[in-house]
Each structure stands twice: as C-alpha cells, then as structure tokens.
Amino acid sequence: MHTALIEEFERYLDARYSSHHTKRAYMKDVEEFLSHSFGFDIEGVERFESVLFKKGLSSKSINRKLASLSVFFEFLKQKGIVEKNPVKLVDKPKQKKSLPKFLExxxxxxxxxxxxxxxxxxxxxxxxxxxxxxxxxxxxxxxxxxxxxxxxxxxxxxxxxxxxxxxxxxxxxxxxxxxxxxxxxxxxxxxxxxxxxxxxxxxxxxxxxxxxxxxxxxxxxxxxxxxxxxxxxxxxxxxxxxxxxxxxxxxxxxxxxxxxxxxxxxxxxxxxxxxx
Structure with missing residues (x-):
C-alpha cells in the first residue's frame, strides 16, 4: 500500500545520510510503523508507541524508533502530506539515567x-x-x-x-x-x-x-x-x-x-x- 512512499523515503535518506547502517535502521522502523496502518497523526504515533511498550521494548529502543519516525514525518512535511511532525508533540518514555559505577x-x-x-x-x-x-x-x-x-x-x-x-x-x-x-x-x-x-x-x-x-x-x-x-x-x-x-x-x-x-x-x- 505504501510501496511508492517507502521507495521515495529511501531516496530521501540516500540524499541526506551516508551511513548504510543508519539508513537501514530508519527504513526498518518506518516500515514497522506503516505495517500497522496507523494514521499520520498524533493518535497514530501514540498507538505505535503503545504497541512498542506491549512488546516489552526498553525506553531507549522506543525513543530510537520514534527518532526514525520523526525523520519520516519531516519527509512527509516536505511532500505536503502532513502539516506538523506529530512525533514532536507526543510524550516520549523517559530513559533511566545509569548511575556511574565505582569501586569500594x-x-x-x-x-x-x-x-x-x-x-x-x-x-x-x-x-x-x-x-x-x-x-x-x-x-x-x-x-x-x-x-x-x-x-x-x-x-x-x-x-x-x-x-x-x-x-x-x-x-x-x-x-x-x-x-x-x-x-x-x-x-x-x-x-x-x-x-x-x-x-x-x-x-x-x-x-x-x-x-x-x-x-x-x-x-x-x-x-x-x-x-x-x-x-x-x-x-x-x-x-x-x-x-x-x-x-x-x-x-x-x-x-x-x-x-x-x-x-x-x-x-x-x-x-x-x-x-x-
């Protein structure tokens, strides 16, 4: 359903990122979001976030996927498909700061x-x-x-x-x-x-x-x-x-x-x- 959009997004990434690993990670996260057929709005992002929580993903992993999604919505803004980037408007899970290790x-x-x-x-x-x-x-x-x-x-x-x-x-x-x-x-x-x-x-x-x-x-x-x-x-x-x-x-x-x-x-x- 979103094949053409995904291909265009991939070209968008190619023009902006040199790291193959980064581009592959962005594509994988966006494809996961699109597979659920959620809307391109705040509700859609929140529903996706809820799915990730239910899978047991860590706050760090969820935030990484949301960062990929944010790049995707910036691409959609450029195309005129959305007016705002909804990822910037949702509450993101807080990551626990790891305390420094020390020796007794x-x-x-x-x-x-x-x-x-x-x-x-x-x-x-x-x-x-x-x-x-x-x-x-x-x-x-x-x-x-x-x-x-x-x-x-x-x-x-x-x-x-x-x-x-x-x-x-x-x-x-x-x-x-x-x-x-x-x-x-x-x-x-x-x-x-x-x-x-x-x-x-x-x-x-x-x-x-x-x-x-x-x-x-x-x-x-x-x-x-x-x-x-x-x-x-x-x-x-x-x-x-x-x-x-x-x-x-x-x-x-x-x-x-x-x-x-x-x-x-x-x-x-x-x-x-x-x-x-």
Missing amino acids: VDELVGLLESVKDKRDRALLELLYSTGLRVSELVSLNVEDVDFDNLRLKVRRKGGRVMYVPFGRRAGEYLLEYLKGRKTGPLFLNRYNNRISDRMVRKIIKRYALGSIFKDISPHTLRHTRATHLLNSGMDLRLLQRFLGHSSIRATQIYTHLNLKELSDVYDKTHPIVNDE
Missing part, C-alpha cells in the same frame, strides 16, 4: 596492589588520585608535573588549563617510574612514544579482570575518586572544580548514588586516604 575502597586497594609494573602502577595511582579523564592523562607531559606542590597542569575540555592536585603516594610512584626523566610525554609505550588512551583502557581492564574480577574503564577510576571524595565530606562545588565539570549538574549525579558509609577506622588507617 577494598576493591581499589586490591586493584592497585596487583600492579607490579612501575609504569602501570604510577598510571593507575595518578589516574585515581587526580580523577582525570583518560584523554587528559595521556596528553600530560613530564613538564606538567609540579612535584614540589603536588599538582598537575591539565588541559581540560574547551582548551581550559587548570591545576589539579595529586597525593604524595601517587607522586612517589610517578618519580620511581620517571627515573629522572625531565621532558617529553609523561607516560610512554614500549616504543617510547606517548601512550594512547586505547592502551590505558586495555591496561586497566587487564588488571581489574585479573585482580577484582570486574571489567572496568579509566572512567570507573574517575567515578571512584569522586565518590570517595564526596563520602569524605568534600563540598559539591569543590568536587565540580576538581573534576573539571563546566556545570554543577554533571557533578550532582554523585549525590544520587546509593553509597555505603566508609567507616571512621578505615578512613584513619587506609594508606591512600592518609596520603591524600
């Missing part, structure tokens, strides 16, 4: 203590101590490290330059790794070139799977650091500055985490906490 203190200790390689230990210690993004870590040079004042010169998103503190413990491992080296990239690969963020991800994943049996990323250490600082009483505004968030909203997610209280005894005896 004992897991963090287990991970760090499993690392015997000097470079890798210095890398993980510094990543946790500073809460840096992996892109920020790999772009560091030796000259960016101020050992006297225990701080790093970090290039943040948008070209901002900030000084970020690090703990004595991380500094000691870093000095041991550098062995007097004064210039060049801070962390090197085996070819003495700047280490890549991809390699850092592999390093962390390997040690985590081998020690605490978890598949984590560099960002997990960033979330871990933020969580531990917040648990220790750091003000949210200070945490925002520490993490380099441009908006407090990005930092507020940590206040919604279901955290276990760190015991006073553990705080007093834990070597990493004492060094910070």
Whole structure:
C-alpha cells in the first residue's frame, strides 16, 4: 500500500545520510510503523508507541524508533502530506539515567596492589588520585608535573588549563617510574612514544579482570575518586572544580548514588586516604 512512499523515503535518506547502517535502521522502523496502518497523526504515533511498550521494548529502543519516525514525518512535511511532525508533540518514555559505577575502597586497594609494573602502577595511582579523564592523562607531559606542590597542569575540555592536585603516594610512584626523566610525554609505550588512551583502557581492564574480577574503564577510576571524595565530606562545588565539570549538574549525579558509609577506622588507617 505504501510501496511508492517507502521507495521515495529511501531516496530521501540516500540524499541526506551516508551511513548504510543508519539508513537501514530508519527504513526498518518506518516500515514497522506503516505495517500497522496507523494514521499520520498524533493518535497514530501514540498507538505505535503503545504497541512498542506491549512488546516489552526498553525506553531507549522506543525513543530510537520514534527518532526514525520523526525523520519520516519531516519527509512527509516536505511532500505536503502532513502539516506538523506529530512525533514532536507526543510524550516520549523517559530513559533511566545509569548511575556511574565505582569501586569500594577494598576493591581499589586490591586493584592497585596487583600492579607490579612501575609504569602501570604510577598510571593507575595518578589516574585515581587526580580523577582525570583518560584523554587528559595521556596528553600530560613530564613538564606538567609540579612535584614540589603536588599538582598537575591539565588541559581540560574547551582548551581550559587548570591545576589539579595529586597525593604524595601517587607522586612517589610517578618519580620511581620517571627515573629522572625531565621532558617529553609523561607516560610512554614500549616504543617510547606517548601512550594512547586505547592502551590505558586495555591496561586497566587487564588488571581489574585479573585482580577484582570486574571489567572496568579509566572512567570507573574517575567515578571512584569522586565518590570517595564526596563520602569524605568534600563540598559539591569543590568536587565540580576538581573534576573539571563546566556545570554543577554533571557533578550532582554523585549525590544520587546509593553509597555505603566508609567507616571512621578505615578512613584513619587506609594508606591512600592518609596520603591524600
């Protein structure tokens, strides 16, 4: 019934999208909508949304299909078949925001203590101590490290330059790794070139799977650091500055985490906490 319209829509997509995967996904979603013979109006879109809910699709999947449908209705507007895009007028399912994963203190200790390689230990210690993004870590040079004042010169998103503190413990491992080296990239690969963020991800994943049996990323250490600082009483505004968030909203997610209280005894005896 809609064969000619579908073919024309496919040509519309060909003229605007280069990704075959994207075009195929749009076509599949639109064909699914058309197969139900719903009207090209708000009621039709809502009925389609109801069908998707009954199928048990996640909010994320439903929103993706509605996004495809929105492109289709923009095409119909251009042809004069509809006056408005009804997808923009319907209520869409709210997606649950996934809270960031973090490591408990004992897991963090287990991970760090499993690392015997000097470079890798210095890398993980510094990543946790500073809460840096992996892109920020790999772009560091030796000259960016101020050992006297225990701080790093970090290039943040948008070209901002900030000084970020690090703990004595991380500094000691870093000095041991550098062995007097004064210039060049801070962390090197085996070819003495700047280490890549991809390699850092592999390093962390390997040690985590081998020690605490978890598949984590560099960002997990960033979330871990933020969580531990917040648990220790750091003000949210200070945490925002520490993490380099441009908006407090990005930092507020940590206040919604279901955290276990760190015991006073553990705080007093834990070597990493004492060094910070």
